[in-house]
Amino acid sequence: xxxxxxxxxxxxxxxxxxxxxxxxxxxxxxxxxxxxxxxxxxxxxxxxxxxxxxxxxxxxxxxxxxxxxxxxxxxxxxxxxxxxxxxxxxxxxxxxxxxxxxxxxxxxxxxxxxxxxxxxxxxxxxxxxxxxxxxxxxxxxxxxxxxxxxxxxxxxxxxxxxxxxxxxxxxxxxxxxxxxxxxxxxxxxxxxxxxxxxxxxxxxxxxxxxxxxxxxxxxxxxxxxxxxxxxxxxxxxxxxxxxxxxxxxxxxxxxxxxxxxxxxxxxxxxxxxxxxxxx
Amino acid sequence: xxxxxxxxxxxxxxxxxxxxxxxxxxxxxxxxxxxxxxxxxxxxxxxxxxxxxxxxxxxxxxxxxxxxxxxxxxxxxxxxx
Amino acid sequence: xxxxxxxxxxxxxxxxxxxxxxxxxxxxxxxxxxxxxxxxxxxxxxxxxxxxxxxxxxxxxxxxxxxxxxxxxxxxxxxxxxxxxxxxxxxxxxxxxxxxxxxxxxxxxxxxxxxxxxxxxxxxxxxxxxxx
Numbered sequence: 074x075x076x077x078x079x080x081x082x083x084x085x086x087x088x089x090x091x092x093x094x095x096x097x098x099x100x101x102x103x104x105x106x107x108x109x110x111x112x113x114x115x116x117x118x119x120x121x122x123x124x125x126x127x128x129x130x131x132x133x134x135x136x137x138x139x140x141x142x143x144x145x146x147x148x149x150x151x152x153x154x155x156x157x158x159x160x161x162x163x164x165x166x167x168x169x170x171x172x173x174x175x176x177x178x179x180x181x182x183x184x185x186x187x188x189x190x191x192x193x194x195x196x197x198x199x200x201x202x203x204x205x206x207x208x209x210x211x212x213x214x215x216x217x218x219x220x221x222x223x224x225x226x227x228x229x230x231x232x233x234x235x236x237x238x239x240x241x242x243x244x245x246x247x248x249x250x251x252x253x254x255x256x257x258x259x260x261x262x263x264x265x266x267x268x269x270x271x272x273x274x275x276x277x278x279x280x281x282x283x284x285x286x287x288x289x290x291x292x293x294x295x296x297x298x299x300x301x302x303x304x305x306x307x308x309x310x311x312x313x314x315x316x317x318x319x320x321x322x323x324x325x326x327x328x329x330x331x332x333x334x335x336x337x338x339x340x341x342x343x344x345x346x347x348x349x350x351x352x
Numbered sequence: 353x354x355x356x357x358x359x360x361x362x363x364x365x366x367x368x369x370x371x372x373x374x375x376x377x378x379x380x381x382x383x384x385x386x387x388x389x390x391x392x393x394x395x396x397x398x399x400x401x402x403x404x405x406x407x408x409x410x411x412x413x414x415x416x417x418x419x420x421x422x423x424x425x426x427x428x429x430x431x432x433x
Numbered sequence: 434x435x436x437x438x439x440x441x442x443x444x445x446x447x448x449x450x451x452x453x454x455x456x457x458x459x460x461x462x463x464x465x466x467x468x469x470x471x472x473x474x475x476x477x478x479x480x481x482x483x484x485x486x487x488x489x490x491x492x493x494x495x496x497x498x499x500x501x502x503x504x505x506x507x508x509x510x511x512x513x514x515x516x517x518x519x520x521x522x523x524x525x526x527x528x529x530x531x532x533x534x535x536x537x538x539x540x541x542x543x544x545x546x547x548x549x550x551x552x553x554x555x556x557x558x559x560x561x562x563x564x565x
Binding site (some may be wrong): 354358359362366369370372378381382385387389391392395397398400401402403404407408411412414415416419420422423424426427428431432 | 449473490550
């Protein structure tokens, strides 16, 4: 097995090296990949959509279909993880661990023992593979999360003018919730951002994207042709700002979908589908 | 002759890739894979693909490492190869 | 032989992508641990992305964000090609989605068989067949 695998890999590499010789040089501006279509996009992005970042224009406008189905792929991945891993939370785990907050002692309560009240201020439940309670980690993460979320909103809103956009902003928003879940615990996160919320928000994100397309269809233009939105936004017909706003609404949809799916996959992976104890 | 920065970064990327698949501890493999992703993101930023580099920095080095660590945490760290 | 090396000197990005691709393919074929296979798959994906980003590069040109002025004439030759960037941006997000699903499958297999090694899973399957 090892020899066959190695041989296959070496033959593959040799063939690829042989054909890589015929590629245009690295950094050649006149190679076929750089000539036919992309100059059109670069030269017309300001004129068509009033968006300086040509990557955003191509992503959400010229190649809008691609991105729409890609958002659907992300949502499908979240659903697949849910159906693969999710199972009912076991009602009576073998042993539960609690921390006595004033003294910092850790209690282990065996099966059948009397558990403290659910909303007790004195005892907090901790994971069975718990780490020592760290004031520094908790407070640093509490400080950082707000700024991560603020930066994520900036990234979503400024995707037109700087690197960034719906995907990056959505992943940043999702990772801020994941950071909260790692620094505290999964149960507390699930109280603030429930699994149902994640599923519904993911679907809403895809709906915002395709809904923008359908509004264009209702206004008498092609699917995802944002120019048709100009009467709704109070702009003159043919104003490039209509496309700019269309791209923005699509980016918001992408951010919602990506954020909630990242959180959803994390919930299922980190608790092995039981949603009681996380990382 | 001074080596260009993208050459150094690419060499580090290749080293990280080989280490990530040859290390015997899966948690270590996940962390080295995170380093691999971040160096790859650096090399794309050098090549001017800022949007791609940003996405890789958030997705590859951030979220996918967390996924890998979560999966390894709930299965096993040991591996035979 | 010598001209191969001089030709490859101008294309070291392509060499790096081929090496990474070989590393990923080797991990996917030879390694028996499932998480190692998944990491190999991710390395394979990033090597393809490296290839696409390399084709988009133009020496000495700036990033594909044009000046904020609707009437300025934009010379496309002064900017790096944005089209491969867009294709690869979507590919990265799909790669994290596939990584999540693949890890979920690996966890499901671990729950069923208690191991992540491919050989042990095959043995388990064979002994199950033998019983029935």
